[in-house]
Amino acid sequence: MKNRKPESMEWHSQKILPQHLDRLAVVYVRQSTLQQVLDHQESTRLQYGLVERAKAWGWQRERILIIDDDLGKSGATAQGRAGFQRLVAEVGMGHVGLILGIEMSRLARSCKDWHQLLEICALFGTLIADLDGIYDPSHYNDRLLLGLKGTMSEAELHVLKQRLVQGKLSKAERGELEFGVPTGYVRRSSGEVTFDPDEQVQQVIRLIFRKFDELGTLNAVLRYLVDHQIQIGVRVKSGLTKGELEWHRPNRTLLQNILKNPMYAGAYAYGRRQVDPRQKQAGRLYCERVVVDPNDWHVLLHDRFPAYISWQQHQHNLAQLKSNRICAEELGASRYGSSLLVGLLVCGKCGCRMSVNYHHKQGYRYVCCRQAVDYGGERCQSMSGPTLDRFVVEQAMEALKPAALELSLAAATALELERIELNRLWQQRLERAAYEADRAKRHYQLVEPENRLVARHLASEWEAKLQAQQQLQEEYERFCQQQPRLLSDAQRQTIRQLAHNIPVLWHATTTTNNQRKDLLRQILSRVIVNAQGDSEQVQVTLEWIGGTATCAGIRRPVGKLTQLSNYPQLCERLRELAAQDMRPKEIAQQMNSEGFYPPKRRATFKAEQIQNLMRHLGLKPPHQSTAERDNLEADEWWLTDLARMLNMSTVTLYSWIRRGWVKARQQEHPSRRWIVWADPAEIERLRQRREQPTGAATRQHWLDYQKSRLLNSELADLSTKYNRKIDGVESTIEINSCN
Structure with a gap:
């Protein structure tokens, strides 16, 4: 007769199919x-013992699979398991018929x-077993019991965690919770x-705060520390x-931690970085804590x-670090570029x-x-930008x-203190070496002496330390030559003179x-x-650090005459001066005055601008003198009169003259005015060219020029051949007459 299984084992086996x-x-x-895992090995052995069950x-x-990949990992989440x-x-x-835990x-x-897990087990008919029994998630009673056990497991974890957190928080509220201290501090055995007992470590930390304030x-x-070869002392944590x-070379992260640590x-301070549930839920294991x-x-x-x-x-x-960020709400640190008011300039209309x-050509x-x-x-x-700057x-x-004299004296004092500080750091480095x-x-x-194996190593180490000391001494001597410790009398006098030459210092090439x-x-x-519409008038308010403000109006460049705030008065005055039969040059001088x-x-009007404005307003130019009229022959025009008659700009007609497209001559007396010949047929030709598109007109002019050049060349060749034939005939006649 076979051995009978225990009753509990037989009851459990009823669910196993x-x-x-x-x-x-x-x-x-x-x-x-x-x-x-290291201290509670009995629990681990008990879990592995489920194989026998x-x-x-x-x-x-061979049909029993052991999954132990999660040893040493929390069960609070499935992430990372x-x-x-x-x-x-x-x-x-x-693939699974039974899960044992x-x-x-x-x-x-x-x-x-x-x-x-319960949903998937119920769907695929997988059993779950623990030390208390076997459960089928597809059965209501087993599912209810498994759900209750899962809730109790989560509640148990919450209670344990809350108890630990409250204990840490209570200790932190008394200031007794210990944590790692930053560089520059040490924690004694008493807590x-x-x-830090090292004077150089303290000196470097104080220098960092002082230079950031400056x-x-x-x-x-960071650049200052690197330029002066200053390193930061850090205690090894483990x-x-x-x-x-x-001694580590300075880096941005270390400096940022020093400046932000209270x-x-x-x-x-406790709780500066706290767990963000959203980051944790997203599975960002290294970004759970946020500031x-x-x-x-x-x-x-x-x-x-x-x-x-x-x-x-x-x-x-902290406020300075925040203001150095690149965003619209902050001032931002000064950066490269020609503009001087970036970060300081605020729009008077919207407050942003x-x-x-x-721009490559227009500045900024x-x-x-x-x-x-x-x-x-x-x-x-x-x-x-340049106008406002x-x-x-x-x-x-x-x-x-x-405050110029006070600033110059403060600059001299600061420069001396900085050189003394750097010299003290060099002395500490030399002392350490x-x-x-x-x-x-x-x-x-x-x-x-007999132990040569150790003696050789110690001798090489001693030699290396001596070489490092000698190299550091040479670097210190070069530092002393480049930057003397104290200012000379000549340097002090130069700094005091800057009180009266601040503009010179501002415009210096070294600044x-x-x-x-x-x-x-x-x-x-x-x-x-706050610009007044599209006009040239701009209201500027300068708010000084002390709380006072200065208000003033400036004039900015605009694109058109019509944008000027005094454009109506300008036109009215121009009409009055033109009515007095004044020349454009005289009108420009009068309006500038x-x-x-x-x-x-x-800054001032030119005669050409006045002429263009008069043409725009429909004002006739002043009558020419008799002497000037006598200089014109039949079908000759003044350049400006012909351009006005053709409804084209003076500049365009002048460019045609330079290219040889128009017949013109220039006066010999000092006025040097251009006179253009144009009979009715020439005027019609010029008007047709004016109406053509720019590209077509230029192309037609080029073709005309090429035709005329070829024609002149052919005529020249024919003339040469004709002259040669005449010369030959005349020579024959002379010979015959001699005979």
């Missing part, structure tokens, strides 16, 4: 952390992942945070050399650590910052297109005159546009411009 035995039995093994239920060993994803895939392909929480602690941009500080000091202002607003930090306690800077200075640094458009213009871009409207305004620079130079060489020397002297922009940003908060101005950048 032959179709289940034909498929795989999967044993899923998981531990939440690597520490649990599957064999007892009828599966052959290759073993669980493989299990779901095998069930979905109908020590408990339901081993499979999943998220109801989303758990119920997805107290102090300055230069204003992160990139400028490994065999934990706690030792290493610990340098003496503040204890939040300081008002949303969990804990912020002031005056808990020794401070390198004040809290006000830290806030100022104006941008700059550079300030424009505001916010209404057109955002709302499909029209462009607010546009104006010439010149006005603002003139106002800035006037504002700097009272000397210590390293002396330390290598002591190591070599302490070794036994860059970035430096000019930085100077304007030190005294101006913003510049508001009365304060009228042209639309373009030219």
Whole structure:
């Protein structure tokens, strides 16, 4: 008689059908952390032991699959769990008859992942088993029990996590939660945070904050450190050399972390970076934590650590970093380009910052297109960049005159302090190099002479330290030659003279546009411009840093005379002067003296502009004198009169003269006026050419020219042949007469 199975085993086997035995039995093994895998090995052995239970239920060993890819991974989500994803895939392909786990929480602690697995198991007839029994997800009672167990697993994880989080938060609120300290600080064995005991480390950190306050941009500080070969001391966080000091070259990320960390202002902050559920749900494992607003930090306690800077200075640094970003709402850092007011210029119509458009030939213009871009409207305004820049620079130079001497003395003091600071850093580097060489020397002297294996290595190390010390000493000597430590009397006198020569310094070739922009940003908060329609009148408001404002009106170049605000008065005055039989040149001089101005950048009217305006207004030119009329012969015209009669510009007719398309001569007396011959037939020909398209007229003129050239060439050849024949006949007659 065969051995009878236990009652519980027989009851369980009632749900196991032959179709289940034909498929795989999967044993899923998981531990939440690597520490649990190392410390809780009994749980791991118990999970692997489920293989024997599957064999007892009828599966052959080769039909039992063990999935242990998720050892050391949390079951809170299916993201990153290759073993669980493989299990779901095998069930979905109908390969699995039974899933075994020590408990339901081993499979999943998220109801989303758990119920997805139950749906697939019910669809493909897969059983689930734990230490309590076997469940069929397609049965209502088993499905209800499995759902309850999954909910309890998720709730258990939430309770454990909440308990840990609250414990950390409670400790952080007292300022007792320890975390890694940035460079420039060390944490003692007692938990107290102090300055790094190395003086050079402290000096470099203070230099970074001071140069950022002076230069204003992160990139400028980085270039300064690189140019002066200044390295940043960093303590090793882990490994065999934990706690030792290493010197790294500066980089943007490290400088940004230094400037943004509130610990340098003496503040204890917890929760600066928090988990974003949206990033976590999207599966971005390395982007789960995002920087939040300081008002949303969990804990912020002031005056808990020794401070390198004040809290006000830290806030100022954060505001400066924010304003350096390239966006419409921020001032932005000064960048390359000819324009001086980018970031400072504000549109007076919509209140948005104006941008700059550079043109290869036309220079640059300030424009505001916010209404057109955002709302499909029209462009607010546009104006010439150099015109506005010149006005603002003139106002800035006037504002700097009272404080010029104070600025020059402050510049001299700052320059001396900077050179003293750099010299102190060089001395610290030399002292460290000397210590390293002396330390290598002591190591070599302490070794036994017979132990040549160690002595050779220590000797080479000592030699390397001596070479590094010598190289550093040579670099320091070159530094001293390039930048003397103190300013000479001549240098001090030169700096004081700058108080009276600020415009000279502004226009010097050694002064860059970035430096000019930085100077304007030190005294101006913003510049508001408001153009009066399409006219040349522009209202400019300069808001200074101190809170005062200066309002003034300037004139910008416009494209047409009709855009001038005084165009009606200009036309009326022109009619009055033309009625007095004045010449265009005399009218231009008179209107310039009365304060009228042209639309373009030219400051005064020219006679040609007056002539064009008179022709546009239908005004007749002044009558010519008798002497001038006597100079004209039959069918001759003054160039301007013929151009007016042909309804063409004077410039075009003059170009025809230069190309030889029109018969003309120039007067010999100083006026040098052009006289054109044109009878009625010539006038008709010129009118037809004028009416032709530009390309066709030019082509026809070229063909006429080529025909005339060929005709003249043929006539010349015929004349030469004829002369030769006549010469031959005459020679024959002379010979016969002699005979």
